[in-house]
Amino acid sequence: MALTFDHGIYEPIARVVAHTASGRDSVVAPGQVISVFGQNIGPAAPSTASADPATNRVPDALAGVEVWFDDRKSSLLCVSLGQINAVAPSSLTPGTVTRVVVRNGFQSAAPLELRVEESVPGLFTVNNSGTGPAAALNQDNTLNIESTPALPGSVVTLYGTGFGAMDPPVSDGVVTGSSAIARVRLPVRVEIGGVPALVEYAGQAPGLVAGVVQLNVRLNSATPVGLPEVVVVVGESLSQAGVTVFVG
Incomplete structure (x- = not known):
C-alpha cells in the first residue's frame, strides 16, 4: 500500500x-x-x-x-x-x-x-468588538464603567490606533516610556454626545507599544449624561460608530 x-x-x-x-x-x-x-x-x-x-x-x-x-x-x-x-x-x-x-x-x-490612508482612527472598546463602551479611564484613574461614570467637565482617557504619523517620528516596535512623548501630527477633534470636547493630549501611550494612541479629553460641561457616543476625527477621517462612554 x-x-x-x-x-x-x-x-x-x-x-x-x-x-x-x-x-x-x-x-x-x-x-x-x-x-x-x-x-x-x-x-x-x-x-x-x-x-x-x-x-x-x-x-x-x-x-x-x-x-x-x-x-x-x-x-x-x-x-x-x-x-x-x-x-x-x-x-x-x-x-x-x-x-x-x-x-x-x-x-x-x-x-x-x-x-x-493618512489616518484610519479607531477606538478600543471594553468587549474588543469595536462597538459599545470604550476602554477608558476617568480623571481619578478609575475605570469608566456604569458605576463610576465620568463627570461633565472632567477628563476621560481613551485609547485608539490608526491615527497616522507622529511628531516627532517614532521608531517601529518601541514601547513608549514616560518621557519624550510624540504627538499625533494630524489635527484631532472629539465630540461626545454631539458636544465638542477639549483634546488635551493625543499621542503615544506610556507603557504601550508605538502605534497605540492615548487621548486625554476634557468633557464639556454640557455633555449629556448617560451613555453618549464618542466620535474622533483625525484629519478628515472619523472613528467607528457606536463607541460610548459613561457620563453621570
Missing part, C-alpha cells in the same frame, strides 16, 4: 487584515495596530511578544512568524493559529497600496492588499 501526504494541509491562509480596534478592513494607516485572521498563520500554542530589555522593542519575528508589508517587516504583538496582532510599519506611504504577506515557518500565505 502506497502512502501519500498532503503537503498543503498546513498551508497558511490569510483571509483578512483588520483594524484591531474598529474591525475595519481593506485600509490601513502608517503605524496602525492590525489583526490578521486566517488558518495556520501561526503556532498552535499562542505566543505573546515581550520587549527586548536591551532595545525596548517588540520583535518582528515571533514563534517562526513574520508579517511583511511589501519589503518591510511589521512589529509583532501576539501570534496564534488563527490570529496575529501586529503593528503596520510607520513608513507606509498614504495614497499607495501595500501587499501584506504572512510567513509561518517556511511557508507564505497569499498576499492581501490594503489601501494606505
Whole structure:
C-alpha cells in the first residue's frame, strides 16, 4: 500500500487584515495596530511578544512568524493559529497600496492588499468588538464603567490606533516610556454626545507599544449624561460608530 501526504494541509491562509480596534478592513494607516485572521498563520500554542530589555522593542519575528508589508517587516504583538496582532510599519506611504504577506515557518500565505490612508482612527472598546463602551479611564484613574461614570467637565482617557504619523517620528516596535512623548501630527477633534470636547493630549501611550494612541479629553460641561457616543476625527477621517462612554 502506497502512502501519500498532503503537503498543503498546513498551508497558511490569510483571509483578512483588520483594524484591531474598529474591525475595519481593506485600509490601513502608517503605524496602525492590525489583526490578521486566517488558518495556520501561526503556532498552535499562542505566543505573546515581550520587549527586548536591551532595545525596548517588540520583535518582528515571533514563534517562526513574520508579517511583511511589501519589503518591510511589521512589529509583532501576539501570534496564534488563527490570529496575529501586529503593528503596520510607520513608513507606509498614504495614497499607495501595500501587499501584506504572512510567513509561518517556511511557508507564505497569499498576499492581501490594503489601501494606505493618512489616518484610519479607531477606538478600543471594553468587549474588543469595536462597538459599545470604550476602554477608558476617568480623571481619578478609575475605570469608566456604569458605576463610576465620568463627570461633565472632567477628563476621560481613551485609547485608539490608526491615527497616522507622529511628531516627532517614532521608531517601529518601541514601547513608549514616560518621557519624550510624540504627538499625533494630524489635527484631532472629539465630540461626545454631539458636544465638542477639549483634546488635551493625543499621542503615544506610556507603557504601550508605538502605534497605540492615548487621548486625554476634557468633557464639556454640557455633555449629556448617560451613555453618549464618542466620535474622533483625525484629519478628515472619523472613528467607528457606536463607541460610548459613561457620563453621570
